[in-house]
Amino acid sequence: MFRIVLISLYDMGTHGHRCLSSALKHHGFEVHNVYFGDKVIQDVPQTSEKELLSFDHLVQQLRPNLVGLSVTSLFSHPLAANLSSRIKSFSDAPIIFGGPHPTIVPRFCLEEANIDYVCIGEGEESVVELCKGLSSGKKADDIPGIMTKESRSYLQRNPPQVLDRLPFQDIANEHKYLILSDGSVIEGEPALRGTFYNTKCSRGCPFRCSYCSAAYLRSLCESGKFYRKRSVQNVIAELRRYLEMNPNCSAMGFWDDNFPFDLPWVEEFSSQYKRFIHLPFHIWAHPKTINDRLMGALKSAGLKSVISGVESASDRTRKEIFLRPESREDILKADLVLSKYGIEKTYDFITDHPWENQTELKDTFELLTKLKRPFKINMHNLFLFPNTDLARRAIEEGRMTEKEMIENIISNVPS
Template sequence: MKVLFVYPDFLATRTKPGSNQFEITKGGWYSEGLASISAVLKEEDQQTSLLHLTEPAGKEDFRQRLAEEKPDIIAFTVRTSAFPYVREYLKWAREFDPSLLAVLGGVHATIAPWDCIEAEGADIVCVGEGEGPMVDLCEALAKKRKFGRIPNFLVKEGRRVVANPPRKLIYPLDSLPLPDFELFDFSQLVASQTKTAVVIVSRGCPYSCGYCCNHKIREVYPDPEHYTRFRSPKNTMLYLKKLLKFYPWVSYVRFIDNILGIEKGWLAQFTKLYQKEVNLPFACDHRADLATPEFLKLLKDAGCNFIYFGVESGDENLRKSVLSRFMTDREIKRAFRECRQLGIKTLAFNIVGLPFETPAKVLKTVKLNAQINPNRMVPNIFTPYPYTKMYEISLKEGFISGPIADYRDEVFLDQPQFSKKEVLFFAYFFQLLVRLYQRMARYPKFERTLDRIVLSPLLPRTFLTTLMKFWLKFVGESKVVVRKRLPSFYLFLRDRIFS
């Protein structure tokens, strides 16, 4: 059997509310899930290929690729924001070949499987991990057997849908083959432009943050105690060595695990082996309340020189009661301070437009960032993804009127105390405001004056936001050009200008 994976890897945002015009942010990112499923299928002598869509596809180009590949199965990985495009691609695939079997998988398929199975042209939805189900499906088709009772699958059978129970989680992760890195053209990936490899050696997260779907995915499985799993340190080295064998030009590793090294024993062994067998600088994600001096020292010794932290909100009560992130301001400040002392650079993720947030509360987030002084900051506008805790809060409080069918807007919540134009202003001016408050820290009188200006209803927010959008678009396009043509210069500038 031949499986064609379709990976819509781009972000579309409406240019203005109600518009059918979209600003497209091109992708170009590695997917561990697809590489893993491909490796498992190839072990069973199945064929795989990838249609990596870094921007929306045109109908003729899409049909041409199907004609070239001649797949038996077309398998879409579905993100919530990309679902409108997947709906369209399903129709094109059905028009091209009515007998082509269409499978939907990924995060959105797992948390909203019934939405996916109702899409025109969808035959199967995979709920949860796809390795085992896809092997079973290929085997059934090859032997001309029925496939309606494969665990993890929702299957259309005429006018009804058969919902099969989930299978157990893949545990331990070492039982999986190493990913099929060759599925991707690494030379075309965004990270490759700076000789960086994107790596993930774990699955799951033990936390249940209010904006995240991890708790919903965890509930899918009959053995949720195994939801958070890591490859062993030894197996992780095999993974990295295989990657470096195929792509010896890699000089930097970006681990995108939710948290790299939750357990001290794993991290200690990883550090020892990584120093000896890989010895490349790397970046990773961590949590401020877990990033103790001991953990940070192990990461530093292994070669970590950049850590990404989720700060999210500077209002401690909002952070705990709404985001379910039970860390204190003190812990956040300590983690950033100790990273700085160890020479580890930091990035702070932040969210603007949270349920119950006000301009004054988001200003707390700005000021907390000014105090912790990260090397880089990312302000995201809150998106109420389906079935998350904060989606349910938004629905209950009337901040959204009902289920969201299209996630391509910029701002979703309607809150009387925090208007959409205020949300956009703080999101687009976030980094500039942080730098201004850093400069005002020694002058409380001027800081209070800045407070009054920023919070004033007379401030022309829409006009200022429009100007900043143009500026940030120019900066973003400049980054792309510099990263492609002068990657070393880009890395030099990144933390000085582009942050």
């Protein structure tokens, strides 16, 4: 049987990886999932030699016909390239990169000597088609959504439109391996050993923030919808399945770019979640979508916390630089709603970039004094990712080249 090894890098919660695994299994392929590391990549001081040796030994034992690496950003590119080189030293299996990073800069990824393919966009259909071709001895040319080292071009593939038709993410215990920093390997699905489960109710994002890859991903969707959501019944069925497999679960997380804000959908979700799940849950939400009726319904179902991007107190920065539609008044109204329902609040801000002056930076700190306590804040430096709207603006204004952007990000990754 054609055997695929999928590898995630310091990301045990990887949703796309597990969804791809399910799709491949659904089509009859043998899939092994390797979770490299039990931390987040920015928190890893240095990849240990013990981890690398255990990785080599495990992949050699699995003897894959195809290896896929989930590369979520430029932060994980150096490690993905290193692991690919190690794999090629003992295996002739082709290697494919997938995830947001290779989708945005596929040709940059294919410059790596050991990378054979790049998956562009959501991979369930493209990678399944690739595996069907490889397993029958056919070439992988002209598969929509797949770029090869030879062609350096590709046919676009629209993302799956009806999410309910896709299998739930793969959380079975079989063929799962977690490599720890001390080199030990734990078999079994990491998601079944914890008390927290994360999933998504939707794909895509209804907003077009200039620093985010979502706007670029939207451009890959030639027809159909970019922002799609699952039915409430489908989401609840996935959560009930997880609770049957892991009764120790104590909370749920929905890592949608923005939690669905359609009121009928939210009201149905709240009713069904309260009836069948009844556990605390956490979401991401845009200030523009936070209102009394939505938060009231979600709070009644168990909503415990919200992470929301504010990014800057300056209306000019948000609207002209970040291309965000919310006003300062919207932010303050959203804050009052969350406080009214006792929902824990975390706000994201972007600092340290050339488009905001000192006065506007002070406005951000002034805004913090007007938000109702308690709340948490996450302060982020702005990293420009290639092919985002803001990255293109920086290049046009002569602030940075694409090569400098890539080097700037990679230089911040522990070696």
